[in-house]
Amino acid sequence: MTDKSHDPNQMTGAAMIVRALIDHGVTDIFGYPGGAVLPIYDEIFQQSQVQHILVRHEQGAGHAAEGYARSTGKPGVALVTSGPGATNMVTPLTDALMDSIPLVCISGQVPTHLIGNDAFQECDTVGITRPCTKHNWLVRDVNDLAKVLHEAFYVATSGRPGPVLVDVPKDVQFATGTYHPPRKSDVHRSYAPRVKGDAMQIRKAVTLLANAKRPVIYSGGGVINSGPEATKLLRELVEVTGFPITSTLMGLGAYPASGKNWLGMLGMHGTYEANMTMHDCDVMLCVGARFDDRITGRVDAFSPGSKKIHIDIDPSSINKNIRVDVPIIGDCGNILGDILQVFKAEAKKPDIKAWWQQIAQWRARNSLYYRKSNEVILPQHAIQSLFEATRGRDTYITTEVGQHQMWAAQFYGFEEPHRWMTSGGLGTMGYGLPAAVGVQVAHPDSLVIDIAGDASVQMTMQEMSTAVQYELPIKIFILNNQYMGMVRQWQQLLHGNRLSHSYSEALPDFVKLAEAYGGVGFQVHKPADLDGAIQEMISVKRPVLFDCRVAALENCFPMIPSGKAHNEMLLPEQANDEATAKAFADGKALV
Amino acid sequence: MNQPASAYFIEDRHDPNETHTLAVLVQNEPGVLARVIGLFSGRGYNIESLTVSETEAQKHLSRITIVTTGTPMVIEQIKHQLDRMIPVYRVVDMTQTRRSIERELAMVKVRGQGDHRVEALRLADAFRARVIDATTESFVFEITGNTDKINQFIDLMRPLGLVEVSRTGVAAIGRGPEGM
Numbered sequence: 183m184t185d186k187s188h189d190p191n192q193m194t195g196a197a198m199i200v201r202a203l204i205d206h207g208v209t210d211i212f213g214y215p216g217g218a219v220l221p222i223y224d225e226i227f228q229q230s231q232v233q234h235i236l237v238r239h240e241q242g243a244g245h246a247a248e249g250y251a252r253s254t255g256k257p258g259v260a261l262v263t264s265g266p267g268a269t270n271m272v273t274p275l276t277d278a279l280m281d282s283i284p285l286v287c288i289s290g291q292v293p294t295h296l297i298g299n300d301a302f303q304e305c306d307t308v309g310i311t312r313p314c315t316k317h318n319w320l321v322r323d324v325n326d327l328a329k330v331l332h333e334a335f336y337v338a339t340s341g342r343p344g345p346v347l348v349d350v351p352k353d354v355q356f357a358t359g360t361y362h363p364p365r366k367s368d369v370h371r372s373y374a375p376r377v378k379g380d381a382m383q384i385r386k387a388v389t390l391l392a393n394a395k396r397p398v399i400y401s402g403g404g405v406i407n408s409g410p411e412a413t414k415l416l417r418e419l420v421e422v423t424g425f426p427i428t429s430t431l432m433g434l435g436a437y438p439a440s441g442k443n444w445l446g447m448l449g450m451h452g453t454y455e456a457n458m459t460m461h462d463c464d465v466m467l468c469v470g471a472r473f474d475d476r477i478t479g480r481v482d483a484f485s486p487g488s489k490k491i492h493i494d495i496d497p498s499s500i501n502k503n504i505r506v507d508v509p510i511i512g513d514c515g516n517i518l519g520d521i522l523q524v525f526k527a528e529a530k531k532p533d534i535k536a537w538w539q540q541i542a543q544w545r546a547r548n549s550l551y552y553r554k555s556n557e558v559i560l561p562q563h564a565i566q567s568l569f570e571a572t573r574g575r576d577t578y579i580t581t582e583v584g585q586h587q588m589w590a591a592q593f594y595g596f597e598e599p600h601r602w603m604t605s606g607g608l609g610t611m612g613y614g615l616p617a618a619v620g621v622q623v624a625h626p627d628s629l630v631i632d633i634a635g636d637a638s639v640q641m642t643m644q645e646m647s648t649a650v651q652y653e654l655p656i657k658i659f660i661l662n663n664q665y666m667g668m669v670r671q672w673q674q675l676l677h678g679n680r681l682s683h684s685y686s687e688a689l690p691d692f693v694k695l696a697e698a699y700g701g702v703g704f705q706v707h708k709p710a711d712l713d714g715a716i717q718e719m720i721s722v723k724r725p726v727l728f729d730c731r732v733a734a735l736e737n738c739f740p741m742i743p744s745g746k747a748h749n750e751m752l753l754p755e756q757a758n759d760e761a762t763a764k765a766f767a768d769g770k771a772l773v
Numbered sequence: 774m775n776q777p778a779s780a781y782f783i784e785d786r787h788d789p790n791e792t793h794t795l796a797v798l799v800q801n802e803p804g805v806l807a808r809v810i811g812l813f814s815g816r817g818y819n820i821e822s823l824t825v826s827e828t829e830a831q832k833h834l835s836r837i838t839i840v841t842t843g844t845p846m847v848i849e850q851i852k853h854q855l856d857r858m859i860p861v862y863r864v865v866d867m868t869q870t871r872r873s874i875e876r877e878l879a880m881v882k883v884r885g886q887g888d889h890r891v892e893a894l895r896l897a898d899a900f901r902a903r904v905i906d907a908t909t910e911s912f913v914f915e916i917t918g919n920t921d922k923i924n925q926f927i928d929l930m931r932p933l934g935l936v937e938v939s940r941t942g943v944a945a946i947g948r949g950p951e952g953m
Contacts, residue, residue, distance in 0.1 A: 312807065317858075320803070320804075337859060372800055372859065372860055496853075498853035744781065
């Protein structure tokens with residue numbers, strides 16, 4: 183028998199976890215201690231390479247890790263205990279799965295001999311999180327732990343990124359075993375995401391693009407996930423081809439909002455020009471987006487006359503909602519590089535002057551128009567003011583979910599990727615505040631603003647306490663209309679204006695609340711006071727709750743009503759009661 | 774088409790359903806079957822038949838054979854969704870290749886006396902079913918074949934005193950010298 187006592191790779195499971203984090207370059211994790219993770223917390227206490235941020239609720243840890251991941255491109259890490267700690271992670275895990283965010287969650291579990299016994303704080307964590315992770319593991323032997331942790335990081339960050347969970351029973355954390363640094367053989371042989379696109383398909387795509395009369399590029403979050411090279415290549419492709427470009431909610435910032443080929447966001451609350459361009463185009467290049475139902479509108483009337491090229495790293499995204507003509511499976515950046523190379527070698531910029539003239543006519547409809555007021559702050563105006571005040575600064579924006587989120591997407595111009603953190607797929611109210619915490623941890627000197635609604639922000643308000651504890655000067659900019667605005671908008675449009683439980687009869691005094699947490703509160707009612715207050719907010723180096731009282735009944739337009747196609751948008755100037763009723767008349771018939 | 778009041782686009786899809794047999798080669802590890810079944814229930818796919826067994830113990834490989842129905846678009850989705858699971862090595866659509874053999878095994882218990890008993894035995898012989906248990910008033914037949922053949926046999930046994938049936942579900946393999 184050899185003496186292993188001096189082998190530096192002999193260590194406890196808990197020590198392996200901290201070591202693996204260090205080996206994967208993790209510097210910050212978000213978590214909450216509890217019985218089943220105490221050995222890990224004991225290891226964290228005895229080192230200084232990994233900083234632990236104590237949240238106030240595990241959901242906050244998950245969203246903070248998501249914000250961290252999205253603003254850095256690195257995986258976010260969360261550490262939670264068994265039972266309720268794990269179940270509280272279900273929302274962020276699902277959120278990260280829907281938005282393809284690399285997240286590594288380590289959860290404690292009751293000791294292996296108690297699994298299945300309904301022990302204290304026991305739950306079937308891997309069973310519960312199986313459908314809301316890209317993959318998950320229950321580690322029963324300490325000698326498997328290093329391999330599983332390394333594989334977890336690889337799976338989370340490779341291919342289509344996503345959340346993973348490693349469930350570690352407490353006895354495995356105490357047990358001593360052999361650690362090894364990351365190596366290739368740690369990964370399932372059955373997992374090999376494809377990176378390079380098929381050359382034949384790329385050629386077909388270039389032929390379509392080169393002969394297009396009415397082309398459009400429709401880009402998504404995949405471009406941002408692919409990394410800075412993909413963003414650079416996307417911009418170059420737009421430059422080389424001269425094509426118009428629109429983007430999903432997730433893809434904002436990949437192409438700059440100030441770019442001359444920018445059409446604005448597309449989809450349900452996208453611009454008129456973006457949606458009309460999509461509807462009437464003859465060649466569509468979809469890069470790293472997935473034809474989500476908020477994007478397509480009515481599927482059988484979606485861009486009926488176009489040939490569609492779809493670049494996606496996940497084969498299951500191809501032909502899921504919309505049949506495409508040229509699917510190319512692989513990494514966006516890699517494929518964009520190949521397309522550019524072939525295009526530059528063999529094709530020349532097609533003449534699409536007539537198409538741009540058509541687009542100019544659609545643009546002239548000014549679909550984001552709203553009527554300003556001197557009496558009351560319009561929410562759109564508030565976002566515009568915020569944008570103007572922060573333009574040119576090193577700013578990161580997160581949001582909650584609802585009307586304010588759509589207005590932020592419409593009126594805040596993103597110039598760079600990784601600057602916009604919003605819950606797109608799952609639509610998680612309460613995402614923005616903890617996400618801002620995560621972003622600020624990653625970028626301590628940047629300006630981090632959560633554009634929030636009064637309803638959403640109360641779902642994870644407790645994380646203000648985290649922000650105060652770690653001196654994270656996040657700015658929570660609340661568009662306060664006292665309603666769940668988007669719920670109310672649907673009730674007005676589709677449910678006979680019966681506003682069932684979408685009004686908050688009792689709201690906290692956000693200024694006093696900020697002060698109670700040890701932060702700073704602002705409240706603004708008048709448009710004239712807005713700009714000054716925003717400047718003051720920016721200059722405060724502490725967490726801020728900014729209660730921006732806005733026009734209560736303003737709704738979010740333009741809008742594709744349900745069951746309608748891209749060319750049947752409801753524009754703001756048409757959105758009077760009668761036109762709205764007519765646009766939704768089909769719906770009313772079945773109410 | 775009328776739209777109910779919904780934040781979603783509700784539409785009817787009229788593509789006809791097809792039945793496909795999929796062979797799925799997976800890493801035999803805890804939870805792998807739950808992942809596959811969870812995918813089907815979670816995404817609203819149908820399972821008509823499911824068989825699973827370890828096929829290469831040394832490599833820890835199991836083979837899952839699934840018979841499913843759906844529109845061509847849904848079948849394509851199912852294959853891609855299965856294929857992207859971490860422990861899944863390969864997914865082969867045995868129906869699409871048109872070069873596969875499908876077999877199922879059933880044990881069929883029939884109770885009866887007199888002419889019924891004689892008739893059951895005669896039919897069993899015609900279907901090449903074997904008697905694997907007998908009493909003075911019952912038989913258990915073992916029958917192997919494709920799903921249609923077994924369904925037909927069971928239908929014929931019904932008036933002759935069918936008591937119960939136990940079926941394995943479909944297993945499938947490709948023709949010719951190549952492996953999957």
